Amino acid sequence: METLNIYLEPARVILGQISAFLPRLLIAVVVVVVGWLFAKGARVAVTKALRAINFNVLTERSGLDGFLRQGGMTGGITTIVGIVVYWLVILAALLIAFNGLGLTYITDVLSRVVWFIPNVFVALLVLAFGSYFAHFVGGTVVAYCRSSKLQDAAFLGKIAQYAIMVFVVLIALDQIQV
Numbered sequence: 660m661e662t663l664n665i666y667l668e669p670a671r672v673i674l675g676q677i678s679a680f681l682p683r684l685l686i687a688v689v690v691v692v693v694g695w696l697f698a699k700g701a702r703v704a705v706t707k708a709l710r711a712i713n714f715n716v717l718t719e720r721s722g723l724d725g726f727l728r729q730g731g732m733t734g735g736i737t738t739i740v741g742i743v744v745y746w747l748v749i750l751a752a753l754l755i756a757f758n759g760l761g762l763t764y765i766t767d768v769l770s771r772v773v774w775f776i777p778n779v780f781v782a783l784l785v786l787a788f789g790s791y792f793a794h795f796v797g798g799t800v801v802a803y804c805r806s807s808k809l810q811d812a813a814f815l816g817k818i819a820q821y822a823i824m825v826f827v828v829l830i831a832l833d834q835i836q837v
Contacts, residue, residue: 687756694752698745706741714787721791736787740780747776775835782831789827793820 724735754769797820804812
């Protein structure tokens with residue numbers, strides 16, 4: 660009988676570990692599913708909120724939405740911000756689930772990604788407002804040059820606009836630490 664217990668002890672230990680792991684796995688799955696549902700709602704809410712404050716009008720006037728359409732994207736910056744919020748919530752749910760499972764290395768990697776996403780938001784805002792400002796300054800330079808009867812008014816306006824856009828892109832890249 661003693662030899663039978665020696666052979667059954669590893670099976671008992673494995674079954675004990677499985678029975679301790681299954682509730683944590685179930686909780687992790689529930690957290691991911693609830694996080695997924697919350698992410699869908701957050702994406703819709705953020706997109707509608709940005710449209711309610713006319714952020715899409717700002718990005719359209721600044722030329723960012725047209726630039727994205729030329730690149731083949733169907734939505735504008737508001738759609739991109741909604742998608743980023745969606746993935747931020749998904750990553751946060753995965754972070755909670757993996758932390759509950761005790762997978763610390765994956766939790767560490769996901770937490771770095773989650774803390775990087777706010778920098779992407781700020782970079783998108785800098786691009787949106789900066790490109791709007793660059794478009795405004797370009798138009799102002801063109802209007803001033805035409806009122807002063809200078810030739811190449813459109814050329815000087817584009818130079819001013821592109822010079823400001825270079826600085827805006829550099830600021831956005833610095834924000835995401837590139």
